[in-house]
Amino acid sequence: MRLIIGMSGASGAVLGYEALKALREIPKMETHLIVTEGAAQTLRYETNLEMKDLTALADVVHENGNLAAAIASGSFPTDGMIVIPCSMKTLAGIVSGYAENLLLRAADVCLKEGRRLVLVPRETPLSPLHLRNIKEAADLGCRIVPPMMTFYNGADTVEKMTQCIIGKVLAQFGLPYAPYAPWPGRE
Numbered sequence: 001m002r003l004i005i006g007m008s009g010a011s012g013a014v015l016g017y018e019a020l021k022a023l024r025e026i027p028k029m030e031t032h033l034i035v036t037e038g039a040a041q042t043l044r045y046e047t048n049l050e051m052k053d054l055t056a057l058a059d060v061v062h063e064n065g066n067l068a069a070a071i072a073s074g075s076f077p078t079d080g081m082i083v084i085p086c087s088m089k090t091l092a093g094i095v096s097g098y099a100e101n102l103l104l105r106a107a108d109v110c111l112k113e114g115r116r117l118v119l120v121p122r123e124t125p126l127s128p129l130h131l132r133n134i135k136e137a138a139d140l141g142c143r144i145v146p147p148m149m150t151f152y153n154g155a156d157t158v159e160k161m162t163q164c165i166i167g168k169v170l171a172q173f174g175l176p177y178a179p180y181a182p183w184p185g186r187e
């Protein structure tokens with residue numbers, strides 16, 4: 001399986017890191033990583049991680065300015081893309097088809113080729129413009145998995161809340177993620 005991971009400059013750089021870590025554990029998974037300048041900034045401000053901590057987890061790392069990368073073409077087969085976290089700016093670029101960088105172009109390619117595109121949009125509060133763009137993305141076929149807090153399964157730390165989100169994201173591709181426990185059901 002081959003997945004593209006796009007990280008943009010919404011809060012939650014750690015989500016991209018944890019997604020990469022989880023995908024690394026999946027046999028025969030090939031990941032292609034794009035990190036925007038905004039994401040590089042949030043990584044610095046929000047975490048103790050360095051860029052090399054991210055890039056070490058990906059099989060292929062692409063420059064966001066390289067519109068000649070393989071993933072910029074529909075002729076390069078992939079199983080889809082996850083934009084995690086997805087900023088409102090990147091969301092706007094995706095829904096408008098404004099493919100001015102590699103992350104946006106790779107998302108555009110997923111849409112035109114009918115490949116799964118999962119967005120993890122993060123902003124709060126959400127303006128009508130943000131909501132309109134999220135609805136537009138959903139109408140275009142994107143899976144919208146906002147990084148919302150989960151309480152029903154006993155998650156009581158940021159780490160556990162993060163795991164819930166990663167579990168939900170990977171589930172969009174039918175991928176397993178052991179740290180995420182589904183609701184067991186109650187009688």
Ligand SMILES: Cc1cc2nc3c(=O)[nH]c(=O)nc-3n(C[C@H](O)[C@H](O)[C@H](O)COP(=O)(O)O)c2cc1C
Pocket residue numbers: 007008009010011036037038039041042045086087088089090091122123124
């Ligand atoms: C610390 C920090 C947190 C931010 N959080 C958000 C956010 O949660 N959502 C968002 O849409 N933009 C957020 N931004 C603004 C984006 O980084 C900014 O709009 C950037 O231009 C996005 O570009 P990109 O989509 O190419 O990464 C944040 C910026 C900083 C510095």
